[in-house]
Amino acid sequence: MRVEHITVVVPAHDEEALLPRCLSGLRAAAREVSVPVRTVVVLDRCGDDSEAVVRGTGVDVVVLDAQNVGVARRAGFDSVTAGPYEWFATTDADSHVPAHWLSSHLQHASRGAQLVAGTVTVTDWSGRPDHVRSRYAGAYRSGPAHGHVHGASLGFAADLYRAVGGFAALPAHEDVDLVHRMVERGANVVWSIDAPVETSTRADARAPRGFASYLERLQDR
Numbered sequence: 001m002r003v004e005h006i007t008v009v010v011p012a013h014d015e016e017a018l019l020p021r022c023l024s025g026l027r028a029a030a031r032e033v034s035v036p037v038r039t040v041v042v043l044d045r046c047g048d049d050s051e052a053v054v055r056g057t058g059v060d061v062v063v064l065d066a067q068n069v070g071v072a073r074r075a076g077f078d079s080v081t082a083g084p085y086e087w088f089a090t091t092d093a094d095s096h097v098p099a100h101w102l103s104s105h106l107q108h109a110s111r112g113a114q115l116v117a118g119t120v121t122v123t124d125w126s127g128r129p130d131h132v133r134s135r136y137a138g139a140y141r142s143g144p145a146h147g148h149v150h151g152a153s154l155g156f157a158a159d160l161y162r163a164v165g166g167f168a169a170l171p172a173h174e175d176v177d178l179v180h181r182m183v184e185r186g187a188n189v190v191w192s193i194d195a196p197v198e199t200s201t202r203a204d205a206r207a208p209r210g211f212a213s214y215l216e217r218l219q220d221r
Contacts (some may be wrong), residue, residue, distance in 0.1 A: 001085070001113075001114070001131050001157060002085045002110075003035055003041075003085055003086070003106055003114065004082055004085035004108075005035055005036050005037075005038070005074070005079045005085065005086050005087070005088045005101060006027055006033065006035055006036070006037045006038070006043055006073050006086070006087045006088075006089060006105075006106075007037075007038045007039075007040060007077065007080050007082070007086065007087075007088050008037065008038070008039045008040070008088075008089045008090065008102075009039075009040045009042065009073055009076030009088070009089075009090045010022060010023075010026070010039065010040070010041045010042065010076070010091055010092065011042045011044055011046045011069050011072035011073050011076065011090075011092070011141050011151075011209075012041055012042065012043055012044065012045075012046065012050050012054075012072075012091070013045060013067060013069075013072075013093075014046050014047060014048045014050060015046070015047040015048075015050050015093035015094065016046075016048045016050045016052070018055070018093055018094045018200065019032060019041070019050055019053045019054060020053060021096050022092075022093050022094070022095060022096060023039070023041075023054070023057060023059065024090070024096075025095075025096040025098070025099075025101075026039050026091070026097060028100045029097050029098070029099055029100070029102040029103070031099075031100065031113070032099055032100055032102060032103045032112065032191075033102045033103050033130070034062040034065055035106070038060060038080065039058075039059040039060065040059065040060040040062060040076040040077075040079055040080065041059050041060070041061055041062070041065075041072070041076075041093075042061075042064060042075050042076045042100075043053045043061060043063045043064065044064045044065070044066055044067055044068070044069075044071070044072040044086075045064065045065050045067040045172070049208050050093075050205045051063070051168065054127040056203070060079065060080075062075050062079050064124055066169075067119030067171075068169060068170070068171050069151070069170075069171065069172070069174055069176075070167050070168050070169045070170035070171065070188055071167075071169045071203065071212060072165040073090055073174060074166050074168075074169065075156060076090075076215060077161065077166060077167070078166070081172035082158035082159075082162070083158075084159070085103065086159075087105060087106070087109060087150060087155060087156075087158065088155065088156055088157070088158075088159035088161050089101075089102065089105060089154065089155040089156075090151060090154050090175075091151070091152050091153060091154075092151055092152040092199065092202035093153040093176070094199060095197050095198060095200065096179050096197065096198040096199075096201040096212045097153070097197050097198075098108065098195050098196070098197070098198075098208070100193055100194075100195055101118075101153075101195045101197065102178045104116075104118075104194050104195040105155040105195075106200045107135045107217075108155075108190045108192060108207075109136075109155075109157070112188050113188055113189070113190040114157045114160045114182070114187040115154075115155070115156045115157075115179065115182050115183075115188070115189045115190070116154070116155040116157075116158060116189075116190050116193055117148065117149055117150070117154060117189065117190070117192065118150065118152070118154070118191050118192040118193075118195055118196065118197060119142055119146060119148055119153065119192070119193055120148075120150050120152050120153060120196060120197050121196040121197070121198055121199070122136070122198070122199060122201045123124070123198055124200075124202040132151070134160050142193060142196075143180065143181075143193065144191060144193060145191050147191060147194065148191075149175050149176045149179045150175065150197070151174070152156065152197045152198075153192075153195070153196070154175060154198040154218070156182065156187075159181075160182055160185070162179075163180070164176050164182055164185055165181070165182040166178075170197070195221075206209030213220050
């Protein structure tokens with residue numbers, strides 16, 4: 001598909017410490033593509049200085065009081081008027097996309113992809129016992145057709161997103177739910193492995209049953 005504009009949505013709940021690096025990665029990724037990129041940060045019930053971090057950085061800001069990641073992602077995309085050749089993408093505030101993240105999405109879209117589901121990677125395991133890293137590595141599928149769905153690395157055609165009704169108001173697994181509906185609709189899916197997104201191993205989870213909760217289960221197993 002042809003893409004003339006990209007919108008990236010980042011939900012954030014008390015993310016003042018990690019938002020700067022997240023936004024730095026997105027700025028680098030935006031410089032690697034030839035189309036305009038809009039970044040929308042959704043501040044959802046933030047009690048810290050997350051708003052001060054994003055104000056004046058050139059990103060659009062949506063403020064909510066839902067503390068619900070599905071509501072936050074949806075609000076971000078609802079805040080924009082998508083054109084006919086719009087690509088939507090989303091990542092997390094505790095994650096850092098590689099510089100070629102968006103260019104990878106555009107390459108897949110140019111070959112007909114309507115949905116790009118990417119992988120994540122972890123580089124800092126300092127907050128976890130050694131056995132968590134080995135258990136994670138043993139369980140994580142990182143090859144083609146990996147089948148993982150991460151809100152930290154998703155992209156899709158805006159018209160497909162609208163057609164399936166967008167993100168549901170779910171406090172967890174809102175990404176899996178969206179992808180399931182897109183696949184059911186017959187979307188052309190690429191299970192991408194060429195632009196893994198670095199994500200956090202922190203123990204203080206922001207979303208219930210998210211990545212941090214998964215690592216907790218590996219730690220306690």
